[in-house]
Amino acid sequence: MKNYTYIDVVDTAILCGLDIKQSTIGRDEVAARCPYCDDYKYRFYLSRKPDNSAFWCHNCGATGNAVTLYADFNPQGRRLTNYEAYKELLENPHVHKGELPADRVKSVGSIKPLEERSQIYLNLLNLLDLDEKHYINLHNRGLSDEMIKGNMYRSLPMDYKKRQRVVGQLSSWFDLSGMPGFYTSNGKWQMSNCKYSGILLPVCDKDNNIQGLQIRYDNLPPKIIVDANGKRQEKKGDRFRWLSTNGTYENGTGIPSYIHIVGDITSDTLHLTEGPLKADVASYLSGGELFIGLTGVQNVGFLREVITELKPKRILECIDMDVRTNDHVRKAQAKIRAICMPLCEQYRAITWPADQKGIDDYLLFEKLKRENGLAA
Numbered sequence: 001m002k003n004y005t006y007i008d009v010v011d012t013a014i015l016c017g018l019d020i021k022q023s024t025i026g027r028d029e030v031a032a033r034c035p036y037c038d039d040y041k042y043r044f045y046l047s048r049k050p051d052n053s054a055f056w057c058h059n060c061g062a063t064g065n066a067v068t069l070y071a072d073f074n075p076q077g078r079r080l081t082n083y084e085a086y087k088e089l090l091e092n093p094h095v096h097k098g099e100l101p102a103d104r105v106k107s108v109g110s111i112k113p114l115e116e117r118s119q120i121y122l123n124l125l126n127l128l129d130l131d132e133k134h135y136i137n138l139h140n141r142g143l144s145d146e147m148i149k150g151n152m153y154r155s156l157p158m159d160y161k162k163r164q165r166v167v168g169q170l171s172s173w174f175d176l177s178g179m180p181g182f183y184t185s186n187g188k189w190q191m192s193n194c195k196y197s198g199i200l201l202p203v204c205d206k207d208n209n210i211q212g213l214q215i216r217y218d219n220l221p222p223k224i225i226v227d228a229n230g231k232r233q234e235k236k237g238d239r240f241r242w243l244s245t246n247g248t249y250e251n252g253t254g255i256p257s258y259i260h261i262v263g264d265i266t267s268d269t270l271h272l273t274e275g276p277l278k279a280d281v282a283s284y285l286s287g288g289e290l291f292i293g294l295t296g297v298q299n300v301g302f303l304r305e306v307i308t309e310l311k312p313k314r315i316l317e318c319i320d321m322d323v324r325t326n327d328h329v330r331k332a333q334a335k336i337r338a339i340c341m342p343l344c345e346q347y348r349a350i351t352w353p354a355d356q357k358g359i360d361d362y363l364l365f366e367k368l369k370r371e372n373g374l375a376a
Helices: 009-015 066-073 082-091 114-126 132-140 145-150 160-173 276-285 303-310 327-343 359-371
Strands: 003-007 029-032 044-047 054-057 063-065 097-101 182-185 188-191 198-204 210-217 223-226 232-235 240-242 260-262 269-274 291-294 314-317 346-349
Touching: 003 009, 003 082, 009 029, 009 044, 009 054, 009 066, 063 066, 066 082, 114 160, 114 198, 114 210, 132 145, 132 198, 160 188, 198 260, 198 276, 260 276, 269 276, 269 359, 276 291, 276 359, 291 303, 303 327, 314 327, 327 346
Parallel strands: 269 291, 269 314, 314 346
Antiparallel strands: 003 097, 029 044, 044 054, 054 063, 182 188, 198 210, 210 240, 223 232, 260 291
């Protein structure tokens, strides 16, 4: 059996200039800031284990190995093919290398093409249901029964036996290799991210293909953070995550931070907000206006591509009102504007009262006010 050439992903990350969390540098798993989504919380993990030398981001879902990381972020600043990156890393004396039997190496799947991915996700959603509590949550956001059904929101399958039936059925129809959210254990396909209840949200492109599924969890246990003085603090868990798997899973596949598109794609005016659900609700409450939803305000990797594809004349920025008080959101806002402004004729930020956090909250507030005869 042919041996596998192991290339240290941590050495590669240092060579690429990533911001490494120094307190983790001696561990098997090293934390860094994600170069794909610019996550400032060091949720980008690099495994030093030779049989699983990979990276994955718990914020945006990016995953890969030393070769793909170097291809994207080499010091020369140019995009390399994987073959070019591999050759350069083999010749670099500052990167540790070695050989392993191929059967000791965990695979990190390459993502399936969009059309195949969308078809499999559609079949998955058709096998699932929407719980009553999640229907009520969506209805209370202002969505009609027709929109809730049409957008194919579903509840995460919490019952293990039901989940196995669903995954078993899906894997009998399709090869799940390269599908974010699925992995193998003892030769059987499994579905990840099902420990806590939540709603599955399709993230679609302009042609309504499902690029991936985000999860809005109902309640996540708080994270325990230890500060520099050793004091333990509780912090709310991130409510939105991708249905994704990474390099710690056998045959796992990560997912990049795709952007959700909803509404009239022929419109000259594009509204930019945060999250697929917020975009869905805001588009519906505004009568079908064109909205795009970033899956995290810092996740702008596809923003230029989406704006170029939609060709709007005007972009209306509808970022949550915590931009007024959160420095990290303000920095992300500046990055968004730097990308968008050269691509349109007019760029303007929309604001509303701070007691309605998001544009969806504001539009629902105004709708209820009109219905109750309270409009000025």
